[in-house]
Every structure is written in structure tokens, then in C-alpha cells.
Amino acid sequence: KAGVTQTPRYLIKTRGQQVTLSCSPISGHRSVSWYQQTPGQGLQFLFEYFSETQRNKGNFPGRFSGRQFSNSRSEMNVSTLELGDSALYLCASSDGTGPYEQYFGPGTRLTVT
């Protein structure tokens, strides 16, 4: 079975721009969660999607949004980028039926200049 894939792996953007990151979960998994990892704040939960519906949301401003498609692929969007948005963005997939194993992708490294 193929693992979780995230595209692109690296991204450089300028302040004020917007960015879209993509995550393809493991086949058959219906839950996709997104996390932000920074040296200062560590790993923080952004949101989780299950069957195209947002099931839970972390404490991030409205500039961070996401969606999930019928094939369970998910995208997250960050608008009006700030320098502090520079981070490793990780997505994780699971079958969504319990708090069991979540499989993480390699992440997208976003640098905002």
C-alpha cells in the first residue's frame, strides 16, 4: 500500500501571497488531519477532515483553511502569508473510526520570505 503523499515537498512564498498544499491519504482512509511544526511552537493541530466534513479544528486564524474531496484527498490553504507561517506542514491519515494509528506524510516545508 502506498503511504501518505504530500505535494509539494518544498515551497518558497512571499509575504502576502497565498499557498495551497495537497495531501493524498492511504487508500481506504477517510480521515485526514493537518499539523504545523515549528521550532518555537512544536507540533500543533490545525484541523481534521472526515468524509469531506471538518470534524475538528485547532486554534489557528481564519487564514488557514482546508477541504477534503470525495476521494479523501485533502488540501489546506493559507492566505495572506506571514513570516511566522514558515513551518513544516504535516498531514496524517487514518481510517477515521477511532483514535488509532495515524500515518504521517513527509511534510511540506513552507518558507515565507
Add this chain to the structure above:
Amino acid sequence: AQSVTQLDSQVPVFEEAPVELRCNYSSSVSVYLFWYVQYPNQGLQLLLKYLSGSTLVKGINGFEAEFNKSQTSFHLRKPSVHISDTAEYFCAVSHNYGGATNKLIFGTGTLLAVQP
């Protein structure tokens, strides 16, 4: 609110020595507990998990952890480490909502540095 504390930001240890990485959590409700490992430039890999039952759980790569409810701890141990165990280790908890969410709360991580 839940929180996870990993008191040691870095743990240096010699190869073949035993190691313990400490994790304490705070929660007003029942939780599930996890340890993840992150190698440089990679995502997170699940080492082991505690959901219920036996408080001693065994994971991959020879790691094990013990759930102690009275001390609200979930320390990770390995009897003999290898150079290849050098990585960042994260303890995490999630609420026991009966499966309604997969939200994980992570600790700040412990860098295990294995020296020859």
C-alpha cells in the same frame, strides 16, 4: 484542557546503554497515549500506543512504554540503544471520545542523541 510535558529536550546516551524518555500528561478525561519518532527531514512514525488494557506496551524497534495512571506518565524505554535510534521522539495524547476525533496533542519532543 489536555497538555503533554516532555521535560528533557535532549538526552545524550552511549550506544548499547539503556535509555528512558519521560512523558507526563494532564487531562481531566480518559486519554489515549502515543509515542512517535521523527528522523531528520521525515514525517512522524508511530512507535507504540496505549489504548486500554495492559499498562506495559511494546512497540517497534525494541521500544516499550509503561502507562502509569496515578502519576499520569507514559515513559518510553529501550534496554540497549543503537546509533540508528538517534532521532526526535514525541509523546502525544488524544481524548477518549469514542472515536469522534483524531486530534493529537504533542509534547515538545526529546532529541535522543546516541554516541558511539
